Amino acid sequence: MKKMWQKVMMFAISLILGIILITQVRTKSNVLGNISFGDKTAEMNEELAKLNLEKNRLRDELESLKQKNKENEELFKSAEEEFLRLSEELEVHKIISGYYDVKGPGTIITIDADPNAYLSLASSHQYILALISYLNNAGVEAISINGQRYTNYTEIVPVLEHINVNGVAMVLPLEIKAIGNSDTIKASLNFVGGIVSQLNNIGYIIETEDSDEIFIQRYDGEKQFKYAIPINRDEDN
Numbered sequence: 001m002k003k004m005w006q007k008v009m010m011f012a013i014s015l016i017l018g019i020i021l022i023t024q025v026r027t028k029s030n031v032l033g034n035i036s037f038g039d040k041t042a043e044m045n046e047e048l049a050k051l052n053l054e055k056n057r058l059r060d061e062l063e064s065l066k067q068k069n070k071e072n073e074e075l076f077k078s079a080e081e082e083f084l085r086l087s088e089e090l091e092v093h094k095i096i097s098g099y100y101d102v103k104g105p106g107t108i109i110t111i112d113a114d115p116n117a118y119l120s121l122a123s124s125h126q127y128i129l130a131l132i133s134y135l136n137n138a139g140v141e142a143i144s145i146n147g148q149r150y151t152n153y154t155e156i157v158p159v160l161e162h163i164n165v166n167g168v169a170m171v172l173p174l175e176i177k178a179i180g181n182s183d184t185i186k187a188s189l190n191f192v193g194g195i196v197s198q199l200n201n202i203g204y205i206i207e208t209e210d211s212d213e214i215f216i217q218r219y220d221g222e223k224q225f226k227y228a229i230p231i232n233r234d235e236d237n
Helices: 002-032 037-096 125-137 182-189 195-201
Strands: 102-113 142-145 148-150 156-159 162-165 168-170 174-179 204-216
Touching: 102 125, 102 182, 125 142, 125 156, 125 174, 125 182, 125 195, 142 204, 174 204, 182 204, 195 204
Parallel strands: none
Antiparallel strands: 102 174, 102 204, 142 148, 142 174, 156 162, 162 168
């Protein structure tokens, strides 16, 4: 009787375990559906491959954007350098044309004559022109004659017994200011047979004085171009 009861108990336990196993298998089938493990793996691999392709595409796009950004930075730097160069060149031309008041080291040249000597600036104005030419050859950066700024458009012309500079009458003494290297200026003017010697020979008294700071006013006149037309190099090419 005892053995019979044990057999019944074993049968009951086996039956319960079988029911539990069947339930688990059905639950797993409901969760995964009808897709096999192999199909699921293939689907995940395909999705992974797509993600890798997208990652590579984005990486290539990022490299392309980096390259374009580098090229744009180089273009901007080149344009900025060209702008600075043109700005500096414009400033130089403004100084040369007398657009600005300027100051700097240089030499002050005074031309005078004995009150009893008869000297006509008008008849010797070519010496003044020669002196200005010597100053330019010495590399001076700004010149004034009795306060009148000398530029490429300045006219020095004889009128009666005096000279006109920028249309302003000039009489002795003439004070010529030149901003530049004083040693070079003096060497250019004072060599044997040079312009200072020539002026002395006809009766003028020349004095030179070096200065650490000479002030020269800007050109007050205005030059209007009627015939010269700027050429656009890009259009010309």
